[in-house]
Amino acid sequence: MIVDMSQTNSDFAGVQQPEQDIAVSVRGVSKNYGAVEALKDMSLEFPRGQLTSLLGPSGCGKTTLLKIIGGLLKPDSGEIVVNGKPVVGPGPNRAFVFQDFALLPWANVLRNVAFGLELRGVAKSEREDKAAKYIKDVGLAGFEQAYPHELSGGMRQRVGLARALSVDSKVLLLDEPFSAVDEQTRRKFQEDLLSLVANENKTFIFVTHSIEEAVYVSDQIAILLPRPSRVSEIIRPSSFRLKGAENIRRDPEYLDIVDEIWASLRNYVE
Numbered sequence: 001m002i003v004d005m006s007q008t009n010s011d012f013a014g015v016q017q018p019e020q021d022i023a024v025s026v027r028g029v030s031k032n033y034g035a036v037e038a039l040k041d042m043s044l045e046f047p048r049g050q051l052t053s054l055l056g057p058s059g060c061g062k063t064t065l066l067k068i069i070g071g072l073l074k075p076d077s078g079e080i081v082v083n084g085k086p087v088v089g090p091g092p093n094r095a096f097v098f099q100d101f102a103l104l105p106w107a108n109v110l111r112n113v114a115f116g117l118e119l120r121g122v123a124k125s126e127r128e129d130k131a132a133k134y135i136k137d138v139g140l141a142g143f144e145q146a147y148p149h150e151l152s153g154g155m156r157q158r159v160g161l162a163r164a165l166s167v168d169s170k171v172l173l174l175d176e177p178f179s180a181v182d183e184q185t186r187r188k189f190q191e192d193l194l195s196l197v198a199n200e201n202k203t204f205i206f207v208t209h210s211i212e213e214a215v216y217v218s219d220q221i222a223i224l225l226p227r228p229s230r231v232s233e234i235i236r237p238s239s240f241r242l243k244g245a246e247n248i249r250r251d252p253e254y255l256d257i258v259d260e261i262w263a264s265l266r267n268y269v270e
């Protein structure tokens with residue numbers, strides 16, 4: 001299930017399955033920070049309704065790419081197309097989930113989750129109804145009135161996720177959302193993320209450092225090369241997807257893909 005991308009990025013269009021519905025396209029994107037070449041002529045496509053992970057050595061430009069897709073940073077050249085339209089800045093069709101949760105400390109869970117809708121001018125009762133639904137969906141029912149400092153790191157992360165879900169953006173951008181939580185919480189999150197991808201029909205773009213996590217949660221994994229970053233491989237884990245979340249980690253294909261990715265990334269680890 002591995003598509004070799006080592007030839008050129010521009011071959012990518014040729015290897016996509018033609019019937020695939022693409023929500024987000026990265027087309028020939030380059031980005032420099034002064035003398036630092038972060039991304040170079042990067043092209044990558046994100047199928048609608050699926051989760052794609054960006055995986056690569058530290059500093060290879062994963063966060064830079066996510067910010068460019070989110071419209072928070074402008075590329076030096078190339079373009080991002082979301083649902084057929086070029087990105088010119090942040091927009092309601094894309095929502096971020098940050099690793100540091102980005103919660104308002106003075107607001108309770110309900111207000112924090114509803115905050116994205118509040119910024120969009122949605123009426124109080126409507127935004128609170130919607131927020132309450134997503135608070136329940138992420139497993140936080142009963143904590144609506146709690147404040148961020150009363151919650152564990154994992155619960156705060158769920159608040160951030162509920163907020164991103166409630167604004168109804170079709171594309172969710174997740175920058176290492178599980179890096180600050182303990183291992184058991186992280187595993188529970190990963191399971192929950194699989195259900196969200198299955199039930200929400202949103203396109204998830206997920207930055208992670210963890211090979212195991214990427215293989216566990218992804219429909220597609222883009223392996224990025226060190227700076228200036230390009231896509232080296234696209235991997236589509238498939239055979240274990242329908243076997244149930246609890247069986248994935250012992251599936252032979254899961255184990256093979258984890259090994260294969262490690263074999264290609266280990267050269268870049270100092």
Ligand SMILES: Nc1ncnc2c1ncn2[C@@H]1O[C@H](COP(=O)(O)OP(=O)(O)OP(=O)(O)O)[C@@H](O)[C@H]1O
Nearest residue numbers: 033036038056057058059060061062063064065227
């Ligand atoms: N604002 C900035 N100014 C200068 N250089 C930057 C800036 N932001 C990022 N960089 C550099 O650009 C490169 C890509 O950074 P980026 O954060 O996108 O990588 P990353 O793959 O997300 O890193 P990590 O895996 O360590 O989180 C790095 O070398 C980084 O030092």
